[in-house]
Amino acid sequence: MRTVTVKTDRREQMIDVTSQVRKEVADSGVKSGIVICFAAHTTAAVTINENADPDVTRDILHKLNKEIPKDEGYHHGEGNSDSHIKSSLVGASEIVLIEDGRLVLGRWQGIYFCEFDGPRQREMLVKVIPCADD
Amino acid sequence: MRTVTVKTDRREQMIDVTSQVRKEVADSGVKSGIVICFAAHTTAAVTINENADPDVTRDILHKLNKEIPKDEGYHHGEGNSDSHIKSSLVGASEIVLIEDGRLVLGRWQGIYFCEFDGPRQREMLVKVIPCADD
């Protein structure tokens, strides 16, 4: 298992971590298997989406904020219930397949660490699981 | 890894791919492990839900469209930001357990490929990971 440190500089942000995950897979030497990317936080998440036009992630974050605003009469005293809700909806982890020693992603797919309560320094755990017959 | 081709014929559609996944598991000969179903697209997803009454998937797609309509002042120029948002909320992949060489699903559960920007020809990647002691 490796820990990828992600430094965020806004309250909500999607940071492309595909190259860091690709490096972990290369370093592992695994030819066939899976890699799990896991946000070790309850107000963050990991997702896969388009990495070509930055307006895509901008639209995703804007829509999440519109539907799940920061202030809406929540009970949790820390004032970040919206961040917790987004975390459970987007999800703490993503799995990506490994074939021939490489990440298998669709043409437009990138892996994103999602910050919902920044800015902070965050940790994304990355673990490569080889196929038993690798 | 195998690629399951899914042909969709509407803009939004949930297609039951359980039998195709079951076939890949049987072909693999794996007795104990997991299978990952991964949508290699940023405007599609994979989910697990009821495969008995077709009104369930109809209600899911209708509600997603009601809350995340196609046109809502998004910035992304392609006009499919709603599809990208749905993709990240539903998620790119599902994992299902394999025991005694068979998929382990609850009584009403089926695996669905979710199209959010069709009609198109799509690819769902399926990879079986055996337990190390299989």
Added chain:
Amino acid sequence: MRTVTVKTDRREQMIDVTSQVRKEVADSGVKSGIVICFAAHTTAAVTINENADPDVTRDILHKLNKEIPKDEGYHHGEGNSDSHIKSSLVGASEIVLIEDGRLVLGRWQGIYFCEFDGPRQREMLVKVIPCADD
């Protein structure tokens, strides 16, 4: 694979199952790998979120109900389409990493079984996959 039985006593409820999952991992003897927690139901889910302040799960359930109410002109005759929709948005499963024989979770993270159509007796499947080199 083990089955963890979860008894719910409300229609919507998030039940902390971290200790049960921790026990399965310890019983497995696996030192390095992953554990998959899978809700074998189409009106339930599994998620990871804060297990310190109970107001967090209260806020999550309240917000889900506000946005996806029980009655909203759905077609599915059983009257639980909201539960099915929540199930696909939150997701049927979570993966957690195992290192040195222990679950790797962030400081505030707990694993929750999410009931969206209770009260019922439910089954969460737990499977530990060791690394090939464990």
